[in-house]
Amino acid sequence: MSSKLYFGEVASQWDAMRKSFFSEEVREKAYRIADVKEGELAADIGSGTGFITEGLLQMGLQVIAVDQSEEMLEQMKQKFKDFEGVDYRQGEAEKLPIDNDTVDYAMANMFLHHVEDPKKTIKEMVRILKPGGKLVITDLDEHKHEFLRVEQHDRWLGFKREDVKGWFLNAGLKDVLVDCAGGNCCSASSCSCDNASISIFIAYGEK
Secondary structure, eight states, X not given: OOHHHHHHHHGGGHHHHHHHHOOTHHHHHXXXXXXXXXXXXXXXXXXXXXXXHHHHHHTXXXXXXXXXXXXXXXXXXXXXXTOSOEEEEEOBXXXXXXXXXXXXXXXEEXXXXXXXXXXXXXXXXXXXXXXXXXXXXXXXXXXXXXXXXXXXOOSSSOBOHHHHHHHHHHTTOEEEEEEEEEEEEEEEOSSSSOEEEEEEEEEEEEO
């Protein structure tokens, strides 16, 4: 099964699943480090059912939500039907459906470990940023829990922070920082006794 099919199947349960994986602490750190401002435009890349979007809307931002899964986007539309500030777009990581120099912030939470080419995906997110725009990624540190490849269709078992920093710098970002996001991502295998508790990093850079 591809990750697209997997996320399509779990879309209706994703909010409950996500709460067992990690807390709102992750997104709060992302908002703080980006110093998000009311009235500006953010892209939520790999938006899922809108974990990042939800907080941004509450803070008065406009959001372009991008996900490969139509089912995830439909869940978002129902959740945020009373908000006018969301533009929903289906698209792939390596070819985002957003013009150059469009958004003030690009954010991706627990998305990078699902993409085929992380370096190319980071360059795509930089492409859509306005000059002075900010990229913030929260994701998993490198780990050895192989069951996540099979059960949750992760392409990558997390990342080394020095690699992520290098990708940000190679994409042309400045003031790059990769640090601990706080909290762990927790998941239990449905097929074995393996339980994962994986530290989460936050990566920041400015265009």
